[in-house]
Amino acid sequence: MKNFEMSRSPLVGFPRSNGHGRRQLGATPVSRQGNLIVQSSKTVSNAELRAKLIELIKAQGKPYGLLIDDIAGGFTFTGRGQPQAFQVLPLVVYKVFPDGRPDELVRGVDIVGTPLAALTKIVATGDTTEVFNGYCGAESGSVPVSAASPAILTSELEVQKKESSTDRPPILPPPAHDEIKTGGQQ
Amino acid sequence: MKRAERMAGLMLLLVSIGPGAAAGAQVPQDNDHTLQAMRDEMARAKTRLELKIPNIEQPVRPYYVEYRLLDVEIREVVAEFGTLFTSTHIRNRVMNVEARVGSYRLDSSNFVGEEGFRGFIGPSGQVGIDRDYDSLRQDLWIATDQAFKQAVETYSRKQAYLSSLARQSDIDDFSKAGPVQLIEPLETPDWTSRNWDQEARDTSAALRAFSEIHESRVTYYLVYATEYLLTSEGTEIRQNRRFAAIEAGMSALADDGVPLNHFYAAYAARPTGLPDVETVRKGLNIAGTELMALRAAPPAPDYTGPVLFEARAAAPVLAQVLGPAVNGSRPPISFSPVMEQLLSGLGGKSDWVTRLGARVLPASVTVVDDPGAKEFSGTPLIGGYAVDSEGVRAQKVTLVENGNLKGELMSRRPGPDSAQSNGHGRAAFLNDAKPTMSNLFFSSAETLPPADLKKKFLESCRAEKLSYCLVVREMDNPALSLLHQEDFSELLASYGGGAGSGDRLPLVVYRVYPESGREEMMRGSRIIGLNSRALRNLAAIGNDSFVYNYMQSQDNGFAGTALGAFGSARSGLPASVVAPSLLFGELEVRGARGEAKRLPLLPPPPMSAKK
Numbered sequence: 001m002k003n004f005e006m007s008r009s010p011l012v013g014f015p016r017s018n019g020h021g022r023r024q025l026g027a028t029p030v031s032r033q034g035n036l037i038v039q040s041s042k043t044v045s046n047a048e049l050r051a052k053l054i055e056l057i058k059a060q061g062k063p064y065g066l067l068i069d070d071i072a073g074g075f076t077f078t079g080r081g082q083p084q085a086f087q088v089l090p091l092v093v094y095k096v097f098p099d100g101r102p103d104e105l106v107r108g109v110d111i112v113g114t115p116l117a118a119l120t121k122i123v124a125t126g127d128t129t130e131v132f133n134g135y136c137g138a139e140s141g142s143v144p145v146s147a148a149s150p151a152i153l154t155s156e157l158e159v160q161k162k163e164s165s166t167d168r169p170p171i172l173p174p175p176a177h178d179e180i181k182t183g184g185q186q
Numbered sequence: 187m188k189r190a191e192r193m194a195g196l197m198l199l200l201v202s203i204g205p206g207a208a209a210g211a212q213v214p215q216d217n218d219h220t221l222q223a224m225r226d227e228m229a230r231a232k233t234r235l236e237l238k239i240p241n242i243e244q245p246v247r248p249y250y251v252e253y254r255l256l257d258v259e260i261r262e263v264v265a266e267f268g269t270l271f272t273s274t275h276i277r278n279r280v281m282n283v284e285a286r287v288g289s290y291r292l293d294s295s296n297f298v299g300e301e302g303f304r305g306f307i308g309p310s311g312q313v314g315i316d317r318d319y320d321s322l323r324q325d326l327w328i329a330t331d332q333a334f335k336q337a338v339e340t341y342s343r344k345q346a347y348l349s350s351l352a353r354q355s356d357i358d359d360f361s362k363a364g365p366v367q368l369i370e371p372l373e374t375p376d377w378t379s380r381n382w383d384q385e386a387r388d389t390s391a392a393l394r395a396f397s398e399i400h401e402s403r404v405t406y407y408l409v410y411a412t413e414y415l416l417t418s419e420g421t422e423i424r425q426n427r428r429f430a431a432i433e434a435g436m437s438a439l440a441d442d443g444v445p446l447n448h449f450y451a452a453y454a455a456r457p458t459g460l461p462d463v464e465t466v467r468k469g470l471n472i473a474g475t476e477l478m479a480l481r482a483a484p485p486a487p488d489y490t491g492p493v494l495f496e497a498r499a500a501a502p503v504l505a506q507v508l509g510p511a512v513n514g515s516r517p518p519i520s521f522s523p524v525m526e527q528l529l530s531g532l533g534g535k536s537d538w539v540t541r542l543g544a545r546v547l548p549a550s551v552t553v554v555d556d557p558g559a560k561e562f563s564g565t566p567l568i569g570g571y572a573v574d575s576e577g578v579r580a581q582k583v584t585l586v587e588n589g590n591l592k593g594e595l596m597s598r599r600p601g602p603d604s605a606q607s608n609g610h611g612r613a614a615f616l617n618d619a620k621p622t623m624s625n626l627f628f629s630s631a632e633t634l635p636p637a638d639l640k641k642k643f644l645e646s647c648r649a650e651k652l653s654y655c656l657v658v659r660e661m662d663n664p665a666l667s668l669l670h671q672e673d674f675s676e677l678l679a680s681y682g683g684g685a686g687s688g689d690r691l692p693l694v695v696y697r698v699y700p701e702s703g704r705e706e707m708m709r710g711s712r713i714i715g716l717n718s719r720a721l722r723n724l725a726a727i728g729n730d731s732f733v734y735n736y737m738q739s740q741d742n743g744f745a746g747t748a749l750g751a752f753g754s755a756r757s758g759l760p761a762s763v764v765a766p767s768l769l770f771g772e773l774e775v776r777g778a779r780g781e782a783k784r785l786p787l788l789p790p791p792p793m794s795a796k797k
Contacts, residue, residue: 168335170327170328170331171234171235171236171237171331171334172230172231172234172235172327172331174324174327175226175227175230175320175323175324175326175327176320176323176324178230180234182226182227182229182230183222183223183225183226183229184226184319
């Protein structure tokens with residue numbers, strides 16, 4: 001821990017802004033992320049990373065591990081009034097089996113945890129950095145941010161089931177895939 | 187066996203789309219696939235949409251399905267003191283699907299459940315603007331599904347609630363209406379005939395002459411719309427609507443810090459009908475001059491006595507008082523009595539319903555609502571239409587004849603006095619269609635010329651031994667005169683509750699001294715108790731009929747109440763009231779409204795009248 005992203009609201013020991021006071025139009029600036037770059041001095045190829053994942057699954061005696069390919073977003077509570085927990089909403093998640101079966105696409109899980117505990121479980125990183133560009137929302141609104149990081153292997157992460165809905169699916173099939181044709185563009 | 191069933195389904199389908207296809211043949215050749223997509227999805231909804239509910243033998247099906255789609259193109263230019271504020275041009279298509287479960291007698295509508303109105307959650311939304319077939323059909327499929335399921339849920343909630351009531355209404359939920367087919371050719375909007383940006387700059391510059399005006403907005407709002415309606419009863423409508431507006435609001439503070447506002451509004455049936463730059467500048471100049479005069483005017487004291495409404499002010503008062511009174515449909519059944527109280531507080535309950543034949547206005551007065559009228563003595567009216575938002579042909583309705591209540595404005599929601607719609611179910615933006623005025627004519631068999639009316643007014647003033655009496659020259663429309671939503675909400679919080687019992691907001695009021703004839707402007711008053719009962723005993727009526735064109739608000743809680751007359755082009759439904767000057771024998775007026783604010787610390791910066 002070397003420093004913080006600082007706005008002009010000083011902290012004890014950090015009296016100056018380092019130009020991270022950002023905001024959406026109309027909001028009051030607070031310190032926000034700009035381009036966040038994560039680098040690792042200990043990298044392995046993505047194939048080796050996968051091999052390490054399977055090793056870990058076997059070592060921990062789990063039936064499968066998870067490979068998270070894409071996420072929709074996530075959020076962290078930063079206030080002191082709530083537990084400092086984060087939730088990440090994955091989009092594409094595969095079960096990876098230790099016995100060589102093909103990976104299985106699954107749905108309906110969210111990653112949850114506390115930031116420090118989760119990040120200290122990183123055991124290896126990949127050697128290819130990828131960039132995420134997007135908007136990040138917080139007290140001062142939505143601002144454009146970037147994050148760059150290699151793939152990360154963690155030895156332990158908690159997932160929970162997504163909220164589910166009991167709504168009935170549509171009664172009729174989609175118009176274009178109805179066995180009984182009705183109309184159509186002339 | 188399975189195959190045979192499918193064949194039977196197909197046969198049914200062919201039969202049901204038969205008439206639709208025939209109507210489609212009349213459609214002029216264009217690239218619009220809207221009605222076709224609606225027709226095809228409607229055919230599925232009518233024949234195959236059903237929900238099997240556990241422990242209930244018969245599957246539930248909708249008895250009525252309705253697709254409404256509004257295609258709007260809006261050009262909006264806003265300017266202040268000669269400078270453009272915004273200039274936008276947007277096109278939108280919004281859709282609403284309604285499915286009803288039950289029967290015309292008792293169905294899933296007219297019910298405000300515990301969760302309140304659930305209008306815009308599922309079956310409404312924006313759709314693609316290309317008038318294409320496939321994407322609209324996909325949207326219709328999902329929206330119909332959601333509307334139907336919601337109707338099933340609401341219907342069972344409503345039945346549960348009704349079973350707890352001792353006596354149930356004997357009024358049907360929905361009236362039958364014959365199918366109407368009206369397919370107009372698509373209209374190409376005309377935006378180019380005038381330079382609207384420049385006109386907004388030029389007209390708004392007129393207010394540069396008044397440096398004490400803190401803020402002003404001059405808005406040009408031009409709308410072309412195509413309304414589509416397709417129902418399971420066979421109605422198919424594509425009709426064009428258009429209107430154009432110039433609306434301006436302006437604000438200032440009096441020397442004692444009380445906020446003052448004024449407005450200017452001009453409406454036309456299409457953009458080319460709007461007044462030219464010189465005319466608008468003149469109108470803004472009058473409003474600005476009056477606002478400056480209001481700054482200098484003394485605050486109004488409390489007053490009880492005769493009040494003369496000049497025609498300009500009488501027409502908007504009638505719009506506010508008669509709007510709710512002539513509404514003949516029953517209000518929705520409400521789960522919580524709070525809703526009912528709220529509605530009657532805002533003046534949303536008709537005082538006239540169930541009084542057919544009774545005298546409700548002076549015996550000389552006749553009131554007619556005529557959606558077919560185009561003009562009055564050469565002045566264009568803006569409230570007309572051919573078919574209402576529920577697909578019922580517009581009818582001329584005599585509401586009051588010789589002072590007696592003869593009829594009410596009806597949508598397809600029946601009421602205690604009438605079960606049938608007379609084509610007055612109107613909605614601006616796919617809201618619930620409510621009985622709404624179009625072109626309302628208030629006339630009297632006994633009238634006085636303005637000079638005689640004034641004489642009579644001054645005589646009654648002398649008879650009352652008052653040192654002065656009040657003339658109202660113009661009524662306020664806070665939806666236009668107030669520039670900020672917060673101010674409007676604040677006003678409603680203090681005023682809105684009184685609208686039902688007859689609180690009215692005059693803008694330009696003069697004291698007239700009967701001895702000398704001297705007139706003196708005063709500011710900030712509120713009229714009390716000007717409701718439909720007060721109209722019954724009008725002292726005299728002028729012969730100077732005035733055309734008041736305005737926008738009725740469709741906002742939730744406003745529509746159908748006295749506040750419904752406080753509309754603007756943005757939320758509005760065009761309407762006209764034609765009415766003469768009115769003399770009230772006695773009205774109560776309360777003084778001073780508005781909280782004083784601190785004046786600006788510095789004087790206004792220099793601004794030349796010319797730009």
